[in-house]
Amino acid sequence: MPKKINLAGRRFGRLVVLHxxxxxxxxxxxxxxxxxxxxxVNVVGHDLTSGRTTSCGCYKxxxxxxxxxxxxxxxxxxxxxMYNTWARMIQRCENPNDKPYKYYGGRGITVCEEWHxxxxxxxxxxxxxxxxxxxxxxxxxxxxxxxxxxHWVTRKEQARNRRSNRRITFNGKTQTLAQWAEELNIKxxxxxxxxxxxxxxxxxxxxxxxxRRA
Numbered sequence: 001m002p003k004k005i006n007l008a009g010r011r012f013g014r015l016v017v018l019h020x021x022x023x024x025x026x027x028x029x030x031x032x033x034x035x036x037x038x039x040x041v042n043v044v045g046h047d048l049t050s051g052r053t054t055s056c057g058c059y060k061x062x063x064x065x066x067x068x069x070x071x072x073x074x075x076x077x078x079x080x081x082m083y084n085t086w087a088r089m090i091q092r093c094e095n096p097n098d099k100p101y102k103y104y105g106g107r108g109i110t111v112c113e114e115w116h117x118x119x120x121x122x123x124x125x126x127x128x129x130x131x132x133x134x135x136x137x138x139x140x141x142x143x144x145x146x147x148x149x150x151h152w153v154t155r156k157e158q159a160r161n162r163r164s165n166r167r168i169t170f171n172g173k174t175q176t177l178a179q180w181a182e183e184l185n186i187k188x189x190x191x192x193x194x195x196x197x198x199x200x201x202x203x204x205x206x207x208x209x210x211x212r213r214a
Contacts, residue, residue: 015054017033017048018040023042028045030045031043031045056096080118085125085136168206177191
């Protein structure tokens with residue numbers, strides 16, 4: 001293990017190192033830091049000393065906001081209807097203090113580089129089926145926010161997609177719930193209820209014929 005260098009009390013950009021968390025990541029010390037904006041974050045030592053991490057993420061968000069203000073999309077009274085969708089996407093993937101972060105950025109979900117510019121994101125949305133009332137949905141629930149993995153759906157469809165994206169293994173074969181439903185000619189809602197509402201064993205849920213009403 002490399003010799004520990006005490007970083008407590010040192011400043012790196014906007015971060016001041018408070019103490020060693022006791023955690024280790026890839027044999028590196030993880031330090032608890034205070035950002036000038038008031039947020040507290042844990043950062044691997046190498047990321048501090050190499051200059052890779054210099055804030056809690058606030059600096060990057062400020063730069064993005066500045067870039068988008070040039071387009072007039074972040075100015076009061078001139079917000080595009082999709083600006084809030086873009087801003088929420090960035091927040092849940094990059095702000096550890098955002099409540100949904102653990103389901104997105106905390107799972108490794110990221111936003112592609114080009115979509116850090118709201119103008120580019122909005123241009124993509126307009127060219128790919130956005131209409132008022134639709135929501136941004138990832139095709140692969142474990143994939144990132146990028147053009148090849150996103151489309152616009154109704155809220156009902158989005159809820160259905162989240163439910164259907166559960167992966168199920170049976171007889172050595174792994175598929176999403178929706179794929180099993182399609183293969184077995186069973187409505188995915190019925191299959192979901194069997195497994196999650198009635199707690200049937202997987203084998204029974206996938207093999208028992210659906211009773212058809214007379």
